[in-house]
Every structure is written in structure tokens, then in C-alpha cells.
Amino acid sequence: MTNNTWSTDRYDTVADAIAKLYVKALKDMPPDVRDALTKAEQRETVKMGRTVLSTIQQNIAVADQQNLLICQDTGTPVYFIEVGERSGVNPVQLERAIRHGTVQATVTHPLRSSVVSPITRINNQNNTGYRVPVIHWEFVPDRDDVQVVIVPKGSGSENMTYFRMLLPADGVQGIKRFVLDSVVGSGGNPCPPVIVGVGIGGSSDLCMLLAKKAIIRPCGQPNPSPEVAGLENELLEAINASGLGPMGLGGLTTALAVHVEYAATHISQNPVAVNIQCWAARRGRLTVKNDGDITIGF
Ligand code: SF4
Incomplete structure (x- = not known):
């Protein structure tokens, strides 16, 4: 136990905030995606x-204008969590708060429940199920905050998700050919x-996770290396040179970013x-913060 260990009240507040976050993500496009779409329209010939x-x-x-969802598909709720080492959070309780918030948003808004059992196809009508929401954890040294990124991932x-174990000789x-x-x-x-997320290396499971993690980066923000x-630029040029274009109907922009x-x-x-990630790149x-202050953004 540390001095800044989260109180029960804080988990309740976070659950309410997660409900707001899910709805906001479904309604409000991130500014970087808006900019990329505007630029694509301006240069389209x-x-x-x-x-x-x-x-x-x-x-x-x-x-x-009408406070509506950007797309009818509420997606599979996928969360990426960064836990600062001095945050004082209990991950089990945070996971519970995230699940509660997801249910709360779905039931009270209400939202379409897109999540079913793959065996029975039964829908709990709350966008959760066995092992869903999908939650990925990262533990970060020298930080005292917690960050939760939601991606409502449209079907x-x-x-259109792909994985291949290529040979080192390839x-x-x-890799470029496969992408x-x-x-x-x-x-x-x-x-x-x-937005094309590409994972390279790791084991098969890590590689898939990296490809998903790649799509949550602000649109067009380059890899620090x-x-x-x-490689990102080269792939973007090659994809857009295909002429596939918006909705596959022809044009200059097939991908906003790789x-x-x-x-x-x-x-x-x-x-x-x-x-x-589709044009409706919602997140x-x-x-x-360590003092309990909560902000919602992109
Ligand atoms: S892929 Fe994206 S834009 Fe297309 S229907 Fe699904 S959520 Fe909507």
C-alpha cells in the first residue's frame, strides 16, 4: 500500500468516465484524422x-451537429492501458471499472451491442463477453498517472487483418510485398x-499486438526510428500508387497513413x-492523474 493508493470512489468515478470516453470516441473524430481526411479531399483529382x-x-x-455516432458499428471495445509505476492503481479493480463503464455506456446511451459469443452467437446486449472488452496492459517506469486509450474497432x-511468418531470407x-x-x-x-497498422518481428502474438498498437498512434505521426x-513512407506511397482510392472506387488516397x-x-x-483501421479511425x-484529476481527450 502506498499513500496514493486509489480509493473505492476513484474506481467508481473512473467507471463513469470510461462510459463517457466510449461514447465520445464513437461520436467525435480525433483532430489528426479530421486533418488527414481534409487534406486527402483537397488533393484528390x-x-x-x-x-x-x-x-x-x-x-x-x-x-x-446532431450528436450522433460517426458509424453505426460500435465495434469491439479494445483498450490500451499505460500504468505509471507510482500511480497506486490496482489493475484488477481498474479492469472491473473498465468493464462497468463499457456496460454502462452501452445500456444507458443506448449503443448497439456488437459483441457475441463465437460459439453460441449469444449477445449479452452490453458490448462485453468472455474476455471482452479486450484490454492490453503496459507498465511504465517513472510515471504516476494512468492512461486508458479506447479503440472501438469496427468489423x-x-x-481485413493478416499475419504471415515470412522467412528471414524474404x-x-x-514484408513490403505482404503489406x-x-x-x-x-x-x-x-x-x-x-490507417494501416503494421507489426514486424516479435513472436506471432506480439506481432499481431504491435499491428493493432500501430493504429492508435495519431494519424501520420512517424515512428521515432x-x-x-x-519504411512507413515507402509503404504509404506504394499503397496510394495502387489507385484503389476512397471506398475502393478509385482515387489518390487509399491510405491516410502507414x-x-x-x-x-x-x-x-x-x-x-x-x-x-477504417476512415472512421475512432479513439x-x-x-x-495522481491527484485524481481525470481528463478525456484523444
Ligand atoms: S469499417 Fe469502419 S467505417 Fe466501415 S462500417 Fe465498420 S466501423 Fe464503419
Whole structure:
């Protein structure tokens, strides 16, 4: 026990805040995604591509003006949590608060419940189920806050997810080919223009997680490694040169950004994963400071 151990009241407050976070994420597009969509529309020269991008802008404007969801698909609730080592949080109680908040948002708003059992297809009508919401934990040294990022992951884009154990001899060239084939082969299914999350290295499970983690980065923010950022640019150019375009109907922008995350891997492995995020690249961030102050943003 430390002096700053969270009180029971704080978990209740966080559960309420998680409910607000989920609804806000479904209604309010992050500014970086808005900017990327606006720039894509401004530079689009293909008539159909421009029409689609203009319709997307209208969709966002109507959601803003009428306080509506950006898309009907409430997605699978996926949370990424960063726990500062001096935060004083109990992860079991925080996980419970996140589950409560997810249920509360779904039932009281109300939201469509998109989560079912894969065996019985029974829907609990609250966007939770066995092992869902999906929660990923990271423990961070020298911090005293807790950050919770939600990604309501739409199914059209999540269905377009790919993983391959390439050979080390395939090298980075093989990785580029796999990413390009995956994104272009998905056509209009993931609702382009998309953000492409790429995981490279690690074990198979870590590689998939890295691809998902890559999509929560603000749109177009490069990887801090110049080498990896160069790969992101190269992939973005190659994907957009395909001409697939918005909603797969032709145009200059198939992807708004490519984000790569990587990890060390085994000498005899070369894993690569692709997780695609649709144009409705919704996310929200809850920050709980050490003094209990809570903010909701992106
Ligand atoms: S993929 Fe995204 S934009 Fe398309 S229907 Fe699903 S949530 Fe909506």
C-alpha cells in the first residue's frame, strides 16, 4: 500500500468516465484524422474519390451537429492501458471499472451491442463477453498517472487483418510485398481511406499486438526510428500508387497513413502482421492523474 493508493470512489468515478470516453470516441473524430481526411479531399483529382471524401466529411459534420455516432458499428471495445509505476492503481479493480463503464455506456446511451459469443452467437446486449472488452496492459517506469486509450474497432476493417511468418531470407522486401498485397487485396472492404497498422518481428502474438498498437498512434505521426519512418513512407506511397482510392472506387488516397511498430525476433523468423483501421479511425484517451484529476481527450 502506498499513500496514493486509489480509493473505492476513484474506481467508481473512473467507471463513469470510461462510459463517457466510449461514447465520445464513437461520436467525435480525433483532430489528426479530421486533418488527414481534409487534406486527402483537397488533393484528390479523381472525381469519384472526391465525391466519396466529400460524403465522408458530410457524415462527420452531421455527427458533430446532431450528436450522433460517426458509424453505426460500435465495434469491439479494445483498450490500451499505460500504468505509471507510482500511480497506486490496482489493475484488477481498474479492469472491473473498465468493464462497468463499457456496460454502462452501452445500456444507458443506448449503443448497439456488437459483441457475441463465437460459439453460441449469444449477445449479452452490453458490448462485453468472455474476455471482452479486450484490454492490453503496459507498465511504465517513472510515471504516476494512468492512461486508458479506447479503440472501438469496427468489423469491416478488423475483418481485413493478416499475419504471415515470412522467412528471414524474404527480408524487408518480403514484408513490403505482404503489406501491399494485404491492403490492396482488401479492396473497399475496410472502408478506405485507411490507417494501416503494421507489426514486424516479435513472436506471432506480439506481432499481431504491435499491428493493432500501430493504429492508435495519431494519424501520420512517424515512428521515432528514421529507418522505420522511411519504411512507413515507402509503404504509404506504394499503397496510394495502387489507385484503389476512397471506398475502393478509385482515387489518390487509399491510405491516410502507414504506422509500423516492431520488436526483436528469433534468428529464424520474420513475422509480419497487418491490422487495418477504417476512415472512421475512432479513439479516445482517458488520463487519471495522481491527484485524481481525470481528463478525456484523444
Ligand atoms: S469499417 Fe469502419 S467505417 Fe466501415 S462500417 Fe465498420 S466501423 Fe464503419
